[in-house]
Every structure is written in C-alpha cells, then in structure tokens.
Amino acid sequence: xxxxxxxxxxxxxxxxxxxxxxxxxxxxxxxxxxxxxxxxxxxxxxxxxxxxxxxxxxxxxxxxxxxxxxxxxxxxxxxxxxxxxxxxxxxxxxxxxxxxxxxxxxxxxxxxxxxxxxxxxxxxxxxxxxxxxxxxxxxxxxxxxxx
Numbered sequence: 001x002x003x004x005x006x007x008x009x010x011x012x013x014x015x016x017x018x019x020x021x022x023x024x025x026x027x028x029x030x031x032x033x034x035x036x037x038x039x040x041x042x043x044x045x046x047x048x049x050x051x052x053x054x055x056x057x058x059x060x061x062x063x064x065x066x067x068x069x070x071x072x073x074x075x076x077x078x079x080x081x082x083x084x085x086x087x088x089x090x091x092x093x094x095x096x097x098x099x100x101x102x103x104x105x106x107x108x109x110x111x112x113x114x115x116x117x118x119x120x121x122x123x124x125x126x127x128x129x130x131x132x133x134x135x136x137x138x139x140x141x142x143x144x145x146x147x
Contacts, residue, residue, distance in 0.1 A: 013064025
C-alpha cells in the first residue's frame with residue numbers, strides 16, 4: 001500500500017510540477033483547443049490567471065514530490081483539478097478521460113491521507129483561543145502554565 005501511495009504521489013506531483021513550469025517556460029508545445037476553449041484560455045492568459053495557476057501547480061507539485069506538506073499540496077491542487085475536469089467536460093471533451101484519471105489519483109491520495117483531513121471535517125470545530133485546554137492544564141507542570 002505504501003509503495004502505491006508513494007508512486008501515485010510522485011506521479012501526480014511530477015505532472016503538476018512539470019506542467020506548472022511549462023506555463024512559464026513553454027518547453028512542451030500546447031496545441032490550441034477548438035472553439036470557445038481557445039477563447040477562455042486566451043482570456044486567462046492575457047489577464048495573468050495562468051501565472052497564478054502555474055505558481056500553484058509548481059508549489060503543490062513540489063509538496064507532493066518532496067513528501068512534505070502533502071495534505072496542503074493536495075488542498076492546493078484539488079480545485080485546480082476540478083477546474084481542469086470542468087473545462088474538459090464542457091469545452092474540450094477530448095481530454096476528459098485524462099483529466100478524470102488525474103482527479104481519481106488526487107482522490108486516492110486524499111483517501112490515503114484522510115487522517116490529515118479529519119480535523120477539517122469536524123462539525124464541532126472551535127477557534128483556537130491560545131490557552132491550553134483543561135486537559136492540558138492538569139497534565140502540565142504548575143510553573144509552565146501562565147494564568
């Protein structure tokens with residue numbers, strides 16, 4: 001299981017890292033998609049959206065490749081993958097199968113790292129007030145707690 005998770009993490013991280021760099025350095029030729037997809041891509045390019053997306057792809061991909069902050073990397077890349085799937089499902093269906101494949105890899109990694117996401121899904125979450133809880137106060141040494 002650990003080998004599969006590591007392989008998927010490295011593969012997804014490599015894809016996003018390389019294609020994020022490609023937004024800045026254009027070393028992989030990208031053909032123009034047909035119809036309205038070209039119009040949308042040109043608008044995003046002209047207004048600088050691709051620079052933001054490319055930066056986020058590089059950061060998220062680097063986190064996955066390094067194995068550090070993987071849940072944060074997945075959180076950054078998740079919305080980007082959703083937009084890619086929506087783009088291909090509505091404007092350029094030829095790439096939909098590959099987009100869905102990468103989304104499945106993302107979902108698999110989220111499942112593999114699910115313990116890191118459990119606090120986010122807590123319906124009774126409380127804001128941090130900076131003070132130790134009652135449980136922590138009882139366990140701490142008397143001079144280590146400032147009241």
